[in-house]
Amino acid sequence: QSVLTQPPSASGTPGQRVTISCSGSSSNIGIYTVTWYQQLPGTAPKLLIYDNNQRPSGVPDRFSGSKSGTSASLAISGLQSDDEADYYCAAWDDRLNGPLFGGGTKLAVL
Amino acid sequence: QVQLQESGPGLVKPSGTLSLTCAVSGGSDSSNNWGTWVRQPPGKGLEWIGEIYPSGTTNYNPLFKSRVTISIDKSKNQFSLKLRSMTAADTAVYYCAMPRSGSRFDPWGRGTLVTVSS
Numbered sequence: 719q720s721v722l723t724q725p726p727s728a729s730g731t732p733g734q735r736v737t738i739s740c741s742g743s744s745s746n747i748g749i750y751t752v753t754w755y756q757q758l759p760g761t762a763p764k765l766l767i768y769d770n771n772q773r774p775s776g777v778p779d780r781f782s783g784s785k786s787g788t789s790a791s792l793a794i795s796g797l798q799s800d801d802e803a804d805y806y807c808a809a810w811d812d813r814l815n816g817p818l819f820g821g822g823t824k825l826a827v828l
Numbered sequence: 829q830v831q832l833q834e835s836g837p838g839l840v841k842p843s844g845t846l847s848l849t850c851a852v853s854g855g856s857d858s859s860n861n862w863g864t865w866v867r868q869p870p871g872k873g874l875e876w877i878g879e880i881y882p883s884g885t886t887n888y889n890p891l892f893k894s895r896v897t898i899s900i901d902k903s904k905n906q907f908s909l910k911l912r913s914m915t916a917a918d919t920a921v922y923y924c925a926m927p928r929s930g931s932r933f934d935p936w937g938r939g940t941l942v943t944v945s946s
Contacts, residue, residue, distance in 0.1 A: 753932050820873070
C-alpha cells in the first residue's frame with residue numbers, strides 16, 4: 719500500500735530548527751489537509767498539527783506546519799531533548815477512501 | 829475530556845480471530861463521532877484499519893476489507909474490532925482513536941500489543 723513519503727530520520731542540536739517533509743500526490747495532500755502526529759517512545763501517537771497548520775490546545779508554538787501543492791512540512795524550532803520522537807504525517811486519500819500515513823521520521827536531538 | 833481504552837487478548841493463534849474493544853468515556857462530545865482502529869507492527873509505521881460512524885456505517889481499508897468487522901455498542905459507549913484469519917504479519921500494537929475529520933484523530937487509546945503465535 720502506498721504511503722506518504724517522509725525521510726526516515728532527522729536530527730538537530732538543542733535550540734536548532736529542524737524541518738520534516740512529507741510528500742504525497744494529487745489524491746491525498748494535493749486536495750486534503752495534512753495532519754501531523756508525535757509519538758514519544760513507548761507511547762501512543764499524539765495529535766500535533768491538524769488542518770495543515772493548526773495546533774491543538776497545549777501544543778507549543780515551536781511546532782508549525784505548512785503545505786504547498788502535494789507536499790507538507792513540519793517545523794520544530796528551539797529544539798529540545800523532549801522532542802526526540804517519531805513524527806508521522808497523514809492525509810485523507812481518495813484512492814484508499816481513508817486516511818494515509820507517512821512512514822514516519824525518527825527525530826534525534828544530539 | 830474524551831478518553832479511550834482498548835481491551836482484549838494479547839495473544840491470538842494463527843488463523844484465529846482478534847477481538848478488541850475500545851471503551852469511550854468522558855467529554856460532552858463523546859457521542860458526536862465514533863471510532864477508528866489503527867495498528868503499528870513492531871518497529872514500523874501506522875496503518876489505518878477502518879472506522880465506524882455514529883450511524884453505524886463502516887469504512888474499511890481495502891487491505892483488510894475481507895476479514896475485518898468494526899461494530900458499535902452505543903449503550904456501552906464502546907466500539908469493537910474483529911479481525912479474522914490472523915497471521916504473524918498481524919502482530920502489532922492496535923490503537924483505537926476518535927476521528928474528528930479526515931486524517932485527524934484525537935484522542936488515541938494507549939494501544940494494546942497483540943501477538944499472533946501458537
